[in-house]
Amino acid sequence: MSLNNDWYDNIITENGILNIPYEQISNERKRIGFGRYGIVYKTTCNWIEGDVAVKEVYVRSENYRECIENFINEVKIHNRARNKRIIQLYGISRNREKKLYYIVIEYANDGTLCDYINKKDLKERIRLATQISEGLSYLHNKLNISHRDLHMRNILVKDGNIKISDFGMSKGLDDKNKSFGLLPTFKSWKLSAFALDKVSDIYSLGVILLKLSNCRRTLFPKEQTRKREKTTMTSILKELQFKPLEPVYLSTIKRNHHIDIQF
Numbered sequence: 001m002s003l004n005n006d007w008y009d010n011i012i013t014e015n016g017i018l019n020i021p022y023e024q025i026s027n028e029r030k031r032i033g034f035g036r037y038g039i040v041y042k043t044t045c046n047w048i049e050g051d052v053a054v055k056e057v058y059v060r061s062e063n064y065r066e067c068i069e070n071f072i073n074e075v076k077i078h079n080r081a082r083n084k085r086i087i088q089l090y091g092i093s094r095n096r097e098k099k100l101y102y103i104v105i106e107y108a109n110d111g112t113l114c115d116y117i118n119k120k121d122l123k124e125r126i127r128l129a130t131q132i133s134e135g136l137s138y139l140h141n142k143l144n145i146s147h148r149d150l151h152m153r154n155i156l157v158k159d160g161n162i163k164i165s166d167f168g169m170s171k172g173l174d175d176k177n178k179s180f181g182l183l184p185t186f187k188s189w190k191l192s193a194f195a196l197d198k199v200s201d202i203y204s205l206g207v208i209l210l211k212l213s214n215c216r217r218t219l220f221p222k223e224q225t226r227k228r229e230k231t232t233m234t235s236i237l238k239e240l241q242f243k244p245l246e247p248v249y250l251s252t253i254k255r256n257h258h259i260d261i262q263f
């Protein structure tokens, strides 16, 4: 990707993204998260009703290119994803003096799925699983985008409903450049390198469904539950390999539901 000094103005004009003047974002901010490239705050913006979340990206000279390319990729892909299961992108902003860039998004008042599932019953967990599948199905089948970083902390909850977030790693599926990342495997229960694409998203969905079906935060379980979970996961993966994409989302949930009830 070639980067010139106009990159910020270019992504706005080329992608129809709203440029929010920095002064319109309130200075009263509460830190709500932390990611690879900076801090996430809850705040307000004069142009938008209600609370917003802003992802602040600090561009240092040593990682200038990587930061900006990541920012551009995230904003471009996020801007295409307009669906009730996806956190809404409002616009972007910058503070030139401090070399800070901002992605302004819808605030998820119920936090991450990781925190939200605590003490939720089976019916509620199945409702959430269905919504996650709807969101992922939208990205894969309608937009041809793979998320590539799907996990419990990138899935947010607003007013009890799922909002998939964080498109920093996402890619269009026609992008030929393969890249790899670490995912937990069920053979060794350790992280292993996988090609990150649509299939790895489905794998991640399987991991999330597994966590939801057991109502716990960690993938690494106590010894006595491991065997049972391996069987569950094996059947999910088998299912995913042999059926076309769309029905798989639903059958995976039904299957998980079924297995869960049998526990």
Ligand SMILES: Nc1ncnc2c1ncn2[C@@H]1O[C@H](COP(=O)(O)OP(=O)(O)OP(=O)(O)O)[C@@H](O)[C@H]1O
Pocket: 032, 033, 034, 035, 036, 037, 038, 040, 053, 055, 087, 105, 106, 107, 108, 109, 111, 112, 153, 154, 156, 165, 166, 168
């Ligand atoms: N819209 C939001 N509403 C509420 N909380 C949010 C929102 N966006 C992010 N967060 C919080 O901030 C955390 C980090 O956000 P996010 O993963 O998007 O940042 P990132 O810099 O892209 O991180 P990563 O290292 O995963 O790429 C989330 O796990 C969540 O706790």
